[in-house]
Amino acid sequence: MYVILDIETTGGKFNEEGVTEIAIYRYDGHTIVDQFISLINPEKPIQEFVVKLTGISNKMLKNAPKFYEVAKRIIEITSNCILVAHNTSFDYRILRTEFHRLGYEFNRNTLCTVELSQQLILDQPSYSLGKLTKSLGIPMTDRHRASGDALATVQLFKLLLEKDTEKSIIQSSIKYFDQRNKKQKLKSLISEIPAVQGVFYVHDANGKVIYISKGKNIKSEVNKLFLKITKKALKIQERVETISFDKTGNELFSQLKYAIELEVLSPKYNFKKKYKKTTQDFNNEDFIIIEKGREVGEHGIILVEKNEVFGFGYTNLNYQENKLDILKSVLTPFENKIHAKNIIKNYINKNKVQKIIRL
DSSP states (O other): OEEEEEEEEOOOSTTOOOEEEEEEEEEOSSSEEEEEEEEOBOSSOOOHHHHHHHOOOTGGGTTSOBHHHHHHHHHHHHTTSEEEETTHHHHHHHHHHHHHHTTOOOOOOEEEHHHHHHHHSOSOSOOSHHHHHHHTTOOOOSTTSHHHHHHHHHHHHHHHHHHOTTSOHHHHHOBOTTOHHHHHHHHHHHHTSOSSSEEEEEEOTTSOEEEEEEESSHHHHHHHHHHOOSHHHHHHHHHOOEEEEEEOSSHHHHHHHHHHHHHHHOOTTSOOOOOOSOOOOOSSSSEEEEEEOSSTTOEEEEEEETTEEEEEEEEOOHHHHHOHHHHHHHSEEOSSHHHHHHHHHHHHHHSOOSEEEEO
């Protein structure tokens, strides 16, 4: 069961708008089975441009019921229904705001006919209600009045239901108020990450890296990120589409890899750390650090020459480690050698590495 609605408001600042008119049609997928249409006294003046757009004036609303007087009827007609509107985020936000003012938590699952039309009615020059219905031959009366817009949305939604022949697109497009879609997606993403040491990358729908992190157990780190309720974490959870990762095998390589990628990719939701532009020399000018690799039998290698960090990489053959020219060919050079040197020096001052070979 669906309820298709449209709301007109006073205009004004975000979340300070008042409802001036509401139209709700309860729809079973075939016919309208109930309806509620009413002007509403918003108890605040209407913006002048809205008066010109809708034709609804302050005088017309003087004797109209206030929102709290129709709230029970709205709850009843929308109960056990999916709320449908053209740009649902607006109408649903307005309703939730009005009910919040009354101390009531109004929660409904929602569908948006703009989003559905973009998936089921392709290549339209515009997806605004007026232009879209005109191009589809759907009649519309009383444009920018709640009843006229809601009735046009009923006809549009009926067409969308017919076009979704396998009933999969509309079902997958439902936004559940308990966020079960989002929770299921995050759970699925976590399941794909191994419990290994490394660096992970959060990608948005366009494939862009929006966040990077690291850890001894990246599966656990991703899980922690998805459980956080900070403003930044919630934005990452909302925008994440895929997660990729790199195994590192040891903490030192995780720190180096993280620092390199942070500088190169500049992800939107990572804090931009400033690094030191000067550093102290190592105790030895030429040496190789050997650390644990990603797999059994593999070594993580860092080469330092003339007190400068050349690069890092992985080997699993002894002759690669013993032949300097071959070793250099398999290592990845550092672009920011000062930053890498600071990370390595701080790490070996505080931690034991597997082996250091002086050259």
